[in-house]
Amino acid sequence: MNLTKKGFLGFLVFSLLLMFVSPSTPYASAASAGINLNVKSAIMVEASTGKILYKMNENEALPPASMTKMMTELLVLEAIKSGTKKWEDKVKTSEYGYFMGRYGGSRVYLGMGEERTIKELYEAMAIYSANDATVMLAETLAGTEENFVKMMNQKAQEIGMQGTHFVTSSGFPAEELGEFAPSDTSEHVMSAKDAAILAREIITKFPEALQISSIPKKWFREGESGQVKMDNWNWMLPELVYGYEGVDGLKTGHTDAAGYCFTGTAERNGIRIITVIMGAGSEAERFGETRKLMDYGFSNFKMMSMLPKGQTIDGFEQAEVKKGKELSVEAVPEKEVVLPVRVGDENNYKPVVKFNEVMAPVEKGQAIGKVNVEYTGQDGFEFLRPTDEQAAQINMVANQEVEKASWIRLFFRAINSFIAGIFGGIVDTISGWF
Template sequence: MLALPSGNQAEAAPAGINLEVKSAIMVEPTTGRILYKMNENEALPPASMTKMMTELLTLEAVKSGKISWDDKVKTSEYGHWMGRYGGSRVYLGLGEVRTVKELYEAMAIYSANDATVMLAEHISGTEENFAKLMNQKAAEIGMDNSYFVTSTGYPASGLKQFIPNAEGDNLMTAKDSAILAREIIMNHPEALEISSIPRKFFRGEDSPQKVRMDNWNFMLPSLVYGFEGVDGLKTGHTDAAKYCFTGTAERNGMRIITVVMGAETEAKRFAETKKLMTHGFNNYKMQTIATQGKEIEGFETVEVRKGKELEARAIPERNLVVPVRIDDEANYKPVVTTQEVIAPVKKGQSIGKIGVEYSGEDLQEYLRPTDQEQVMVQLVAKEEVEKGGMVRLFFRAIKSFVVGIFDSITGMF
């Protein structure tokens, strides 16, 4: 189990952070632990941060084999309209053919709306069908306060003849944005290889129709607001959303995800993100609570019934690593729960679980209820334990019976 002080909530306003945004959150992705939050459940227009869901569904479709990076996609009337009028775009021509990989890069690096629409149509036939898939995926991964009607985040009311047959417009919370970003980073880390590209030319640098795609994430280390370790993930801007940014960075073995929504200017969204990231890296680190293959003091063995041996040596199946506040490390320790184990026992067989017991005062919370449970790791048998023979088990039972009687008699005096 994961034992935490009762009533804990994530830190809402740590010293030194005064964010000028509508909502924000900071999360450690391997555990889903929230390190900071502010109005994190307020549903707001996400603008092009919507495209993170299109990225996720594209990555999943490629991974499952439904589509391929090399698939050729022919630009539809809708894609071409977006290429003429749709904000950030790579000017797709009517009938122009581009690969899924080219379109994905244009979306992830340059936030190209025309490329995004074509990915949606390639996967689901129409953007309307794709929006249904977006909402299904949101429900599946615990994005409880989000709603999608377009693949791009482009204002639905501005789509002219392509206005979707749905009520309202895209909405997403800072918390849901973090859940979505975490899903991409943890299950599709290759996405960061593309989101970290500072610039690239669509159609190739030598093409007369080339489009220079400068990454809108100006916090990439080589760009104007460069911050060490930043390699993603997605910006967004519309008049309604103002300036938004879901960022991620890794330093010294620790990754964090930050979300800011509703900043007044482009520079402000990066300045507020910098505040969050600086606080995160200056005040937290990853700590190993239990080491793979190394016995835990006080929990070295687990009782085995009907075995040739009475106990099995027990070790963690993998490392148990959690984010901790610096100077608070001593308040974390492993706690083990075991299950009934009956021989024979195979080497590597699960015989219990390892969680974290925390006795300090640091406030803690997780993105989803299941995240706290998933922090736990399996306790497994270090070696096999054979089933005991009939004679051995018979005499062991006799011994236990006699000892029991003796203990009962002794207890009478």
């Protein structure tokens, strides 16, 4: 074998090796991003679109501690919205609630038979992470915590949380629940990605939840015997010790198994981000690592209007119309397309339009296709879920009416097309002779 052949074979082997060791995903930059976090897993997403801006071990299922309560919050909020429960509904404390009021970590010391409203219990859970309030909400919605946990796991599947399994409503260690320990002895886990999905569900569908999660302190049983001062465990609220501008949620968590966890959210300059860190080593570290993420997010990304509502897109101004008086119709985006964009990367996006087969008559505002804004640079982004990516596709709609053509118009149009087709064929044939 000569040197030329040996060199070619060596190059071929090297190229094949590169194919196997190179990252298989186009989203590597979102994973590295130059941030060094001392946590087990983390993720950062833009809230309105679900686009991932940073990720690290985001699919690893880990103990979430009290971040579990975000699911309890979501189910309570849904019950209130549907009308099956009201904020003013009274809840009588059961033996389980009383047990948690004595031994359940963060708690508001619910007394046996004590009655409190759903609103009071929700605030105790969302602000103070009260475990006794949480289990009473679970029992109120489902009769027993066991039934409620089934609802939690079902909802997790519905919204695309693939790395989650709940065992309790609060995230309190099941082995410490004594006679109230669940029969399910499997692991209670949630991934950072799933925590972001859950937080986004709350923020986008129930933004009013942030009005409660942003309360720095509140009294439980205010003015009554046994009042409890509830200091918010989210110390990144602007008024508290690790205050950060724009932070208004969402949920902390800590157990020996989970370490220190935090699902945070903040809004600045028109962009809202959600951050999740799991497995930090201390109270201060979970907020410090979150600050790193938020600093990176707000410094490097901004929301940008890509396509204005109701304005034509260059190259996609018209859609073909079949059997219409006119042969085409002006097409425009149904609504404005706004996306998170890396600063300095604004020109690496292009609209991609796919029109449907449009048949007359056409009404103004009728959906006639889809438009998606694709990233053309080297470092792409992914979405939390396929449904979020699908939601990023916006309808293209007709900007005018097109009436159906009469049969006589269609007849002569067909004759013209036929003659044009014959003439074109003759020209092609003659051209072929030369």
